Amino acid sequence: MNPGQPRGTATAHVRAGWMAGGSEGTCMLIATDRPSGSREVWDRFWSGQRPIGEIYSTGDRIVEALAGVLDPQGKWVLEVGAGSGRDSLRLAEMGARVVALDYSPAAVRTVRELAKQQGVAVFVVLGDALQMPFRPGAFDLVFHQGLLEHFRDPLPLLRANMAVLRPGGYVLVDVPQKYHPYTAIKHLLMWIGRWFAGWETEYTIGGLESLVRSVGLTPVKCYGDWMRPSLFYRSLRLALLRVGVRLPMHPKGIPILRDIRAAVRRRLRRKRWAYYTFLDVGVVACLPAAADLERA
Numbered sequence: 001m002n003p004g005q006p007r008g009t010a011t012a013h014v015r016a017g018w019m020a021g022g023s024e025g026t027c028m029l030i031a032t033d034r035p036s037g038s039r040e041v042w043d044r045f046w047s048g049q050r051p052i053g054e055i056y057s058t059g060d061r062i063v064e065a066l067a068g069v070l071d072p073q074g075k076w077v078l079e080v081g082a083g084s085g086r087d088s089l090r091l092a093e094m095g096a097r098v099v100a101l102d103y104s105p106a107a108v109r110t111v112r113e114l115a116k117q118q119g120v121a122v123f124v125v126l127g128d129a130l131q132m133p134f135r136p137g138a139f140d141l142v143f144h145q146g147l148l149e150h151f152r153d154p155l156p157l158l159r160a161n162m163a164v165l166r167p168g169g170y171v172l173v174d175v176p177q178k179y180h181p182y183t184a185i186k187h188l189l190m191w192i193g194r195w196f197a198g199w200e201t202e203y204t205i206g207g208l209e210s211l212v213r214s215v216g217l218t219p220v221k222c223y224g225d226w227m228r229p230s231l232f233y234r235s236l237r238l239a240l241l242r243v244g245v246r247l248p249m250h251p252k253g254i255p256i257l258r259d260i261r262a263a264v265r266r267r268l269r270r271k272r273w274a275y276y277t278f279l280d281v282g283v284v285a286c287l288p289a290a291a292d293l294e295r296a
Contacts, residue, residue: 038150038198039103042083045196046106052084052114056234056249058145061280062087062172063094065223066141069284070170072096075140078164080129080157081147085111085122092120099139101125101132130156134164141165143172145282149200158215167289171217174282176202177224182231182279205275208283217285224278226265 066072073095079088082100088111092098100111100122108126115122127133129147142161148154161171176183183202189195203211209219227234229250237247252258268274275281 041197042102042104043106046083046104046110052110054249055084057084057086058174058280059225059228060090061223061225061282062143062145062174063090065172065174065221065282065284066170069221070141072141076138077141077143078132078134078139080132080142080144080161082111082124083107083146085114085124087143087145088122089114089118089120092122093118096141099123099125099134101127101129103128130160132160132164136163137166137169138164139166140169141172142169143174145174145280146176148173149175149202150197152199152201154211155215158212158217162215162217162287165287167287169287170220170284171212171287172282172284173208173212174280175208176200177275177278177281178202178204178207179276180227180279182227203281205281205283208281212283212285216287218288219283219285221284222275222282223284224269224275224281226277227279 063072072091075096077088077091077096077098079085079098079100082088082102084107085100085102088098088100092115102108102111103126105126108124111122111124115124125133129144142165144161148157151157158171158173165171176186180202186195186200190199205222205224209222212219233247233251237249240247253261
């Protein structure tokens, strides 16, 4: 299986780009891309002065969401809108054959640098999420985190995901949850023009499940997680950084209290109402093997 086979891109151009990034187990495929007003925003973000270690990751949320659904070992996996690519690198460490796609050159450089530092083999692609240069049915899993909420019409993105997914493969969609204090803060900043990412939205778990069903995907698992560390701690840490005081990214806490909190979270996580308290929610959905596979 060769997910790197381009569509609508000159062969010589692709070969040159592929060879250019082939060191240290990483490759780069230069794909056609469409102009977008927000690409500069993400270039500035990933080219900023903040070290990657100062940007909170998803932890193991994506890996845990796949548990019991898909074993990454040997599977072709595509991350769309990879950003730092840390989820992709984690899956590659577990044996997946991973392609990380982003339309921001700065994000692509970030993924390549992290892959080189960690000695992890990934294919890094500069390309458009709506015009991906992969053949139909190339991937066992397509996933994205923090991407769908930036699309006013999310359906073309989901259909583009399906177009490169094999029958029986999975799409994982991870988005901000609607009813969270962070959402209110985000919308206030959007209203006054201070939110760095421009327009974005958020979803309830029910709304997200309905959305993936509307394009012919079948939800098989839903999940979510709280903000860790808390919004209060993150805000305090940011305020203190501005006056030169640096708190750890993740406070250690008191061991016995940490264990109690973890046990309570495990119990609450099984409750449907808990999804309305999470910071982020996600759905893993399957492309039925009997689905109409006509590609847009």
